[in-house]
Amino acid sequence: MNAPMQHEPVNADKTMELLWSRVRQRGDLPGFSKVVSAILGAMRGDDDREFNMTRTVLQDPALTQKVLRLANSAMYSVFGQGINTVSKAVMVLGTEAIGHLALGLKLVDGLSAASSNSANARAEMQKSVLAGHIARQLASSASSRDAEEAVVCSMLHSLGRMMATFYLADRWQLLLDYCARTGADEETGARAVLGLGLDEIGRRAARHWGLPATVVETMHDMPARKPDEPLDHKDWLVAMSTVSTRCSSLLASTDDNADIDAQIAALAADYADMLGIDSSQMLSAFDAAQRKAATEDAVVVRQRRRTDPQPAAEPVSEPEPEPVKAGKPADAAALLLRGVADMRGTLPAATSGQLLTMALETVHQGLAFSRTIAFLRDREKSRYAAQIYFGEGVQDLLARLVFGDAYQPDVFHAALANDKMIFVENAQNSAFASKLPRWWREALPTVRSFTVLPLTLNRQPIGFIYGDWDMDRPPARIEQAEVVPLNELRTLVVRGLERRRAAEPAWTRNIL
Numbered sequence: 001m002n003a004p005m006q007h008e009p010v011n012a013d014k015t016m017e018l019l020w021s022r023v024r025q026r027g028d029l030p031g032f033s034k035v036v037s038a039i040l041g042a043m044r045g046d047d048d049r050e051f052n053m054t055r056t057v058l059q060d061p062a063l064t065q066k067v068l069r070l071a072n073s074a075m076y077s078v079f080g081q082g083i084n085t086v087s088k089a090v091m092v093l094g095t096e097a098i099g100h101l102a103l104g105l106k107l108v109d110g111l112s113a114a115s116s117n118s119a120n121a122r123a124e125m126q127k128s129v130l131a132g133h134i135a136r137q138l139a140s141s142a143s144s145r146d147a148e149e150a151v152v153c154s155m156l157h158s159l160g161r162m163m164a165t166f167y168l169a170d171r172w173q174l175l176l177d178y179c180a181r182t183g184a185d186e187e188t189g190a191r192a193v194l195g196l197g198l199d200e201i202g203r204r205a206a207r208h209w210g211l212p213a214t215v216v217e218t219m220h221d222m223p224a225r226k227p228d229e230p231l232d233h234k235d236w237l238v239a240m241s242t243v244s245t246r247c248s249s250l251l252a253s254t255d256d257n258a259d260i261d262a263q264i265a266a267l268a269a270d271y272a273d274m275l276g277i278d279s280s281q282m283l284s285a286f287d288a289a290q291r292k293a294a295t296e297d298a299v300v301v302r303q304r305r306r307t308d309p310q311p312a313a314e315p316v317s318e319p320e321p322e323p324v325k326a327g328k329p330a331d332a333a334a335l336l337l338r339g340v341a342d343m344r345g346t347l348p349a350a351t352s353g354q355l356l357t358m359a360l361e362t363v364h365q366g367l368a369f370s371r372t373i374a375f376l377r378d379r380e381k382s383r384y385a386a387q388i389y390f391g392e393g394v395q396d397l398l399a400r401l402v403f404g405d406a407y408q409p410d411v412f413h414a415a416l417a418n419d420k421m422i423f424v425e426n427a428q429n430s431a432f433a434s435k436l437p438r439w440w441r442e443a444l445p446t447v448r449s450f451t452v453l454p455l456t457l458n459r460q461p462i463g464f465i466y467g468d469w470d471m472d473r474p475p476a477r478i479e480q481a482e483v484v485p486l487n488e489l490r491t492l493v494v495r496g497l498e499r500r501r502a503a504e505p506a507w508t509r510n511i512l
Contacts, residue, residue: 010195015171016204022167035060035106037210040152043099044212051357051388053095054087056102058361058390063102067093070101084338085365087358088346100132100151123252124162128155130248130293135240137285137292142277153218153237154244156211160202160219161186164194221246224270231274243271247286327474328368335366336485343492355496357388359489360465363453364390367482369467370447376463377405384412384463400443405461410437415452416461421486423451423478428471446470451478453490457498465490 035056042053057063064086071089072082083089090098135154139147165172171194179189190198202219214237222238231239246267250260268282275282329335339362343355350358356374364372371391375384386394386401394401407413414435415422427436427447444450450468454461469476478486 010193012194012196012200015168015194015196016201018171019163019167019201019205020208026167036103039099039102039106040212043095043152048353048388049095050087050090050354053090053098053102054357054361055390057086057090057098058365060102063106067098067101082338083342084335085342085358085361087354087361088342091346091350091354096147096151100136100155103132103152103155124158124165126293127245127248127252128158128162130251130289131155131157131241131244133289133293134244134247134286137289138240138244138275138277138282141281141285142275149214149237150240150244153215154241156202156206156215157219157241157245158198158202159205160198160200163201163205164190164198168194222274224274227274230276236275239271239274243267243275243282251286251290328469328476329366332366332368333479333481333485336362336482336489339363339366340485340488340492343489347492347495350496352493352496352499355493359493360388360390362489363465363467363486366485367467367476367478368469368473370470370473372465372467373401374463374465375401377461379405382406387463397443400439403437403439408437409435410440411435412437412440412452412464415454416456416464419454419456419459419461421451421453421478421483421490423449425449425477427468444468446472448473449476451486453486455490455494455497457494462494462497465493 038052038056042049042056057067067086067089068083071092083092132151132155135150136147139150164175175186175189175193178184178193179186182189184192187197187199190196190201194201199220203216206216206219214234217234218238218241220238221242222235230236247264250264250267253260264286265279265283268279268286272279272282277285339358343350343358343362346354346358360372360374363369369391371389371394373386373389373391373394376387377384382405384403384405386398389395389398403412407417411422411424424432426432427450433441447468448471450466453465453467455463455465
């Protein structure tokens with residue numbers, strides 16, 4: 001099969017149809033678009049973005065481990081004691097850093113798994129991750145408040161090239177042959193062979209996945225120039241992602257005949273004025289990004305020659321994630337104690353929303369519940385309603401997880417009235433059915449066991465934490481060793497609610 005000549009028209013729509021058919025054949029990047037949308041939504045969210053980011057991370061065990069390792073790395077040792085919960089990690093690192101980390105992992109794993117050649121796929125994605133690290137360092141050097149968008153745009157800047165390489169491998173080889181024969185660059189070759197440029201493939205893919213307009217609009221290179229005035233927001237993002245992507249390609253180059261150091265120095269000199277960063281600062285940022293990528297993501301890059309004696313970090317192999325445990329962990333009490341320690345350590349500075357999120361995560365992860373839900377009392381509406389949660393399927397049940405605050409003779413009102421934890425070991429026992437309210441039986445018919453942790457302030461119930469094990473989990477019960485940390489957890493949440501400040505998530509504003 002010969003490459004199309006320039007006079008032979010190539011239909012861009014046909015190329016995209018072929019690409020999406022290949023994507024469907026290999027799996028439409030399972031979970032990619034959904035998770036990326038959740039990550040970006042949490043990064044730009046309002047009141048609940050810390051909780052949303054925590055929930056997004058916890059849905060992925062491998063990502064959970066990586067976040068906790070980063071939070072406990074030497075880089076964050078200034079924060080003192082170890083971090084045991086994603087909730088606290090989000091507080092320490094911030095939603096932006098967690099979002100970048102999550103996005104990088106999903107890009108690498110998603111496209112690598114979907115590609116027919118995982119080694120090549122990972123190499124391409126590692127360049128994308130490296131570009132994100134470079135953008136983060138450059139944005140930091142520029143003291144920019146737009147670092148979040150810069151990282152995301154830089155990581156996705158070469159999406160079109162990645163998609164063509166992964167899913168159109170045969171056409172990609174034709175493109176390379178065409179460029180070798182004619183001396184054309186990749187963009188020109190793409191238009192000749194594929195009917196549209198690589199940038200346009202990236203933009204179409206991004207629109208298909210519903211990615212933000214900011215990301216889509218920055219998927220093109222910006223030539224270096226001397227700006228007459230500071231760049232506007234969009235052009236700054238384009239310039240930043242252009243530099244980051246070009247630098248990552250140079251650092252990952254295997255061309256031993258090229259003077260990569262000289263090319264990197266020239267790149268810094270060309271774009272320094274546009275980005276408002278001194279060229280020496282840019283070179284330092286490139287070096288810092290290399291070390292971060294090698295240490296955190298095992299990205300193997302060419303090491304630039306340095307004048308400083310500090311050796312580059314060696315690539316670190318990513319440990320395999322532990323298998324998800326189907327039942328209650330054997331060390332549940334220890335896990336609960338570590339989570340409570342996180343809460344205790346953050347109590348002076350954390351908002352009530354942050355403490356409640358940390359408490360919910362501690363209970364959910366420590367006991368491996370099927371679902372864990374915080375019900376809060378809304379005095380204006382005279383009811384309790386599910387507000388935040390962990391576990392699959394709860395989102396679809398939220399409208400049904402509501403009940404009136406007037407006393408009824410059931411386990412929930414009993415726990416609230418007496419301010420004592422209640423554990424129901426066999427909720428399927430017909431003799432106990434009269435103690436279970438209709439709303440619970442109809443919404444959660446598959447539950448075997450559950451616990452209720454009431455939250456009471458000034459002798460008035462303000463809500464409770466609910467956790468359950470479905471019948472598809474091994475039978476389990478709350479042991480005495482776990483009761484102590486659970487009770488302290490309740491106390492810490494109430495203290496946080498008592499001391500709450502003005503800037504609180506919306507779901508905590510009507511409970512007092």
